[in-house]
Amino acid sequence: MPPLLKFHAWKLCGLLLAANFGLLAYLSVGTLKALSEWNWTDIGGEGGSALLVLVWIGLLLKSRPAGQVTTLLFYGLACLFFSLWMDTLDEFVQLPTGIAWDKWLESGPMPVGFILMTLGIYHWHREQLAISAQMEKRERLFREHRLFDKVTPLGGADYLRLQLQQALQEAHSEQQPLSLVILDLDDFSRVNREYGHAEGDRVLQVVSQVVVLNLRRQDLLCRLAGDRFVVLLPNTGEQQARHLALELQAAVQHLAYKSHLHGERLQLSASVAVVMAQQDSPESLLQRLNLALARAKQPPFIKRA
Known part of the structure; x- marks a missing residue:
């Protein structure tokens, strides 16, 4: 069966x-x-x-x-x-x-x-x-297929930088806030190690679909690298972006993903971080985002008695 x-x-x-x-x-x-x-x-x-x-x-x-x-x-x-x-x-x-x-x-x-x-x-x-709304964004640069990820139906890191450059210019000219959310799957290497890279690719595909279904029409999801995803949030302040980040984190945690080999559930979780654009270039903004994620993934400090 x-x-x-x-x-x-x-x-x-x-x-x-x-x-x-x-x-x-x-x-x-x-x-x-x-x-x-x-x-x-x-x-x-x-x-x-x-x-x-x-x-x-x-x-x-x-x-x-x-x-x-x-x-x-x-x-x-x-x-x-x-x-x-x-x-x-x-x-x-x-x-x-x-x-x-x-x-x-x-x-x-x-x-x-x-x-x-x-x-x-x-x-x-x-x-x-x-x-379909998410796929419309991909079709804009369909002929530039090298900009898109080969595993998930998302834009890759180069596509993200291109869209981020345009979004920063629009946010500056229209005086609107721009935020980024980064989502990183926790201990994803264990999935590849225990279930194989093909199963890991399927996990990335399913996670990308779940995240897309929890975004607004104007938001853009891209795969930055490996098990790391970035969401571009136009006209969104930091507080609203943090709320959305927690929703995405909960959506991944409650995902009932079953392995293709034996059908057992793989318990997934993700770390998230948020930054709001200031006077940034695309590279400096992504650098701040990665630093925020590194801080979010650090274990909480336990004070000794």
Whole structure:
């Protein structure tokens, strides 16, 4: 079983239990119909639809990590499957005429499923808009591919310096604040050492996506070097930048990343630092930013008794 499906196995088990519960509920009060009473058109339409929804669920869980969007889409599809499954059982089991709860099992989950799927698609749409907005910045210099990182879909250090030079000029001419946030993954070498560089590259890719989803449209994320990322924050003061830095730090810490080999969670954390531009050149500003990060990564001083 693929790693993502292993991680979502409890969802599939819950869906299987619900389907068996419906089957046992029908069998406990009804009787099996004779073969001559089966309506093959309804069986093919309802049963085939249930099977297709089950395939959709498998593709969803195989291709997406855990999260709000995946959960909403799964439960929406699960409700649709359960409704179609119960409708299919009607073709094989004859229930007494006085029973009405079967109609609720057949029809009730359907609108709930559509509501959950609508919410899931809405949040998925917002994710795509955030990613697309970040990708628009990359397309400006697409032909200058050497400026972009080869591992993540981000600008590299040279691209950052180019954009920083323009941002400093605009901030000076418009008298607007400009801040930088640097984010450095803690003990990232352990991931490469214990899981291999391919897994480390996947971690960098996922972290970059998580950070992008927590930025504003005007912000720019670049990979400075190794496991170090820099966010360019136009029209942003130092206090607001510190607040955003803490949000990014928390987003990395709560990231439920699963390794591709065994599916175990890799506990990630990051150190962050913030500086606000003064009368700086791009190099001096980046130098101040690296010094701020070095101070942030120093262990706290413990006073002896």
